[in-house]
Amino acid sequence: MSAPSLPTSPTVVPVGSVPEGQVTDFLTGKLVRDTPEEYVRQNIEKALVRQYKYPAKDCEPEFAIKMGSARKRVDIVVFEPGSEHTQANAFLLVETKKADVKPTHKTEGVGQLQSYMASCLNVKYGMWTNGDDRFCYAKRPDGKGGWVFDEIIDIPAFGQTEEDAQRPKRRDLKVATADNLLFAFRRCHNYIAAHEGKQKTDAFWELLKLIFTKIEDERSRTLSFYATPSERENATVATAAKRRIQKLFTDKVVKKYPTIFDARDLEIDLSPSVVAYVVTELQGYSLLASPVDVKGVAYEEIVGSNLRGDRGEFFTPRNACRMAVTMIDPQPNERILDPSCGTGGFLITAMNHALNHIERTERAEWKDPSNGTDAEREELFRRRQDFLSQCIFGIDLNPALVRAAKMNMVMNNDGSGGLWQANTLENPHAWRSELRKAIPLGSIDVIVSNPPFGTKLPVDDPDTLSQYDLAAVWDQDENGDWVIRRDRHGNPVLQKSQPPEILFIERALQLLKPGTGRMAMVIPNGILNNPGLAYVRHWLLRRAQILAVVDMHRDLFQPKNDTQTSMVLMRRLSADQVAQAETTGLDYPLFMAVAEKVGHDKRGNVIYRRTADGEDALVSRTETVVEIDQTTGAEILRDVTVTERQIDDELPEVAIAYLHWLSEQR
Structure with a gap:
């Protein structure tokens, strides 16, 4: 197993704090109340600057305009480029509302936006949104001294014509930001x-x-x-x-x-x-x-609301996926499998980890790392395609989830050809021939997985159970060692049923390469500490080297499931090591951690880290984004700095601590 590389991005630096119940405005840096409407406004502020490319200095929130003898505050105003922030120079108005405000609302609906637009002589465009609904308008003279408001598909971006905004060219396509x-x-x-x-x-x-x-x-x-x-x-x-x-x-x-x-x-x-x-x-x-991440959050939101949890599937939160993948560190030359892939979140995280490695190493060889030549880009594309076509595999029993996973893979850089609908736990001889050839036992370098678990999903088919040591009845001998109970013919006596999470551990180890194959798996804590399952731990310690155990807070899978779990990293032992483990045991160091904060509470609400004074901590985050060159249409990398509240999530810190610990062991 090669030494893992330390994570390189994003870089997070503490920069300050905000009081509870407030957020920092994206445009002004000032503190504002954290409300559902403010959540929508902050997303639109980010979109105006990052997607529509309006200079932040030409945008202002809560700008007061005069309407007759009254003064009203517009949520966001975009002014003519470089002009003074006056009502006469207003170019675009945006009204943002919380999600339950309807566009037909008498005082806060689109009519409010249109009245504001009518009061600003030179305003040309407007947007009204509550997040779930969005309406864009162009203001036109009606020929009678008044105005009409034509609904348009989208507001123009900075320097873009209205016509191009209604049918964007490739150079006009926007990179999605925030939510x-x-x-x-x-x-x-x-x-x-x-x-x-x-x-x-x-x-x-x-x-x-x-x-x-x-x-x-x-x-x-x-x-x-x-x-x-x-x-x-x-x-x-x-x-x-x-x-x-x-x-x-x-x-x-x-x-x-x-x-x-x-x-x-x-x-x-x-x-x-x-x-x-x-x-x-x-x-x-x-x-x-x-x-x-932006695509993943959007996709998994609609997948989760439609396909979640009908067979014990509780999809792994993205922060847990990132922690495990960072720790297990899959490389571009390694075959990666999720034997219970669900909608593909774990597998996509591992895939993109390896793809980022390919991207970094290839661009480091370019004359201009931010913008390669045609030949350099072709070589990068070839390496990516070789990896995607040869190294990414997933299996799931639920055909709807496999289909959703394939779509998810395509949205996130492809690799969907290696996903299969099959029962991972049944005898591989029953798998279709293409799957048996693609993923024979003992052929996988890295497994990342959160298998289904629960007593409501027992595996009771004798043919399936007969494949597994852990499906047998185990007894303790006079020395206290665990042994498989056998009938008078010497055959193992099988239990009537076994929960799938136990069998998935054994099947995953069977799939890994002996001596080098490693995996990160979500395992219920009962397997790790229940006295009645001591035989499982006995068997496991003689088949695998345990690399790390991270005890996860029980809120990890909330609000859907409160099962207490751990992320367990292990390496399959070689035949010689198994023999040694059976006779004398193995002695090695083990990384252990407890993650008391996982970024959300039991209701699924995001929680933020506090300073010693009880205020929300702020962090500065450097992210590398891909932009489309306005002239050539080529992709260009650019670093952007984002200041935001720090989510109270210890999982990234656990991953970094593990990698440092691992480097010290070597």
Whole structure:
């Protein structure tokens, strides 16, 4: 096993604190009350600067305007470039509301925004949003001394024409920031459910068809995933948009991903007007260039609300995935497997960890690390594709989760070809031949997994149980050692059933390469400390070297599940080491940690770290983002510094402590 590399990004530096119940305004740096409306406003402030590229100095929150004899405060005003912040120089107005304020609200709906726009002579555009709904308007003279407000698809970005904003070119595509992509996905999902009369799950699958089509369109030289304002506004004209999008889906998605979309999925089962609406909500983003975490949060939000937990699946929070993957440190030349992959969160984290390693090493060889030549980019692409096609594998019993995982993989850099629907615990001889050839026992370098657990999911098939030592009945001999009970023919006596989490441990070790294969697995604490399961620990210590045990707070899987778990890292022993462990035992150091804070409480609410004075701590975070060059359309890396409240999460610190400890052992 190679020595893990220390994490290089993002860099987090403590910079101060904020009092409880307040947040730091993104534009001004001043403290403001932390309210549901403020949450929406902060997301839009970030979008205006990072996505729409308006200079922060030209934006101001809570700007007072004069309306007759009264003065009103606009949530956000964008002024003409470099101009004085006066009502006469206002160019764009934004009104943000909390999620339960309807756009038709008498005093706080879109009518409020339009009245503000009418009072600002030179304002051209406006946006009203509560996160779940968003309306954009252009102000036009009505020829009678007044104004009309035309709804448009999107406001123009800095330096962009209105026409280009309604049908963006590749150089206009925006990299999603904060929770704005989550808002867009949620709007689309809710719109489909409301206007098609579909069940939530059916609406979810139709939305994923359009998201897939959007991603594949971004891989093309010419963008065709768009809908015009007239197609969005007119149901008859919208049929042209649906034909165009349906052709993209049929030609580029169905043919490329036959294992995801079969004969039942050849049609986008949505009305033309709904297709046009969803397309316009997504067409301005670059899903390929948007940060992995931003996409992951947005995708897992809609996946989780539709597919979560019906068979004991409680998807691993992203911070736990990152901790485990940082500790296990998968390399680009290693075969990585999640034998209970769910929607792919754990596997995607491991995949992107290795891809980032490839990216860093390749760019370090470029003449200009931020912008390579065509030949340099082609070599980077080749290395990425080799890794994705040869090293990423996942298995899950639930076909809906496998399908969702494949879609998730494609959204997050691809690698979906190695995902399979199968029962990991059954005899591999019963697997389809392609799976047996791809993942024979003893062939995997790294496993990352959170297997399903619980007494409600017993494995009771004798043929399945007969494969496992841990499915047998164990007794203690006169020396106190655990031995398998055998019948008069010498065959192991099997238990009537066994919970899946115990069998997954043994199957995972079977899949790992002897001597070098290692894994990080979420294991219920009962397996680690229940006296009745001492035989499991006895067996495990003679088959694996335990590298680390991190006791996770019971809120980790809340609000869905409060099972106490640990993240356990282990390495499969070689045959010689197993023999030594059986006779004399093995002596080695072990890393142990207790994570008392996991970033959220039992209700799932985010919790923030406090200073000694009881105030929320602030951190400065340096992140590397991918931007699209406005002239060439090429991807360019840029570092941005973000100041925000520090989430009270000890898992990143555990990972760093483990890597330092491991380097000291060597």
